[in-house]
Amino acid sequence: MWDSHNRSPRECKLFGHAWFDAPTDWTPALPGGTPMTFRCERSGCVKKEVWGERTGAIVSRRYEYPDGYRYEQDEYRPRRDEMRQAWIDEIISEVREGRRAAAKKSAKKAAAP
Numbered sequence: 805m806w807d808s809h810n811r812s813p814r815e816c817k818l819f820g821h822a823w824f825d826a827p828t829d830w831t832p833a834l835p836g837g838t839p840m841t842f843r844c845e846r847s848g849c850v851k852k853e854v855w856g857e858r859t860g861a862i863v864s865r866r867y868e869y870p871d872g873y874r875y876e877q878d879e880y881r882p883r884r885d886e887m888r889q890a891w892i893d894e895i896i897s898e899v900r901e902g903r904r905a906a907a908k909k910s911a912k913k914a915a916a917p
């Protein structure tokens with residue numbers, strides 16, 4: 805099953821990464837490209853790209869994942885619709901329950917003399 809306690813990787817797998825440009829401290833293997841580094845604010849994943857200086861095209865791209873981000877070889881990989889359903893069941897339900905509790909509380913307050 806999906807680890808509900810490890811939300812950041814889960815959010816990235818469902819919504820996509822939240823990339824921000826980060827300092828680049830590496831040199832591309834081949835000349836003629838500009839190295840670019842991006843880090844995901846949520847999961848800490850790193851994306852390293854080489855941008856062609858004349859074309860602006862992406863010459864190469866690789867990802868570095870923190871421990872625990874990637875699925876193990878024999879681990880179940882949920883489909884996107886399963887991820888969305890789990891999100892609705894857990895996260896949206898939590899929010900709704902929180903709202904209901906808050907509404908009850910304020911209704912009690914309003915009823916108090």
Ligand SMILES: [Zn+2]
Pocket residue numbers: 812816820821822844845846847848849
């Ligand atoms: Zn991410």
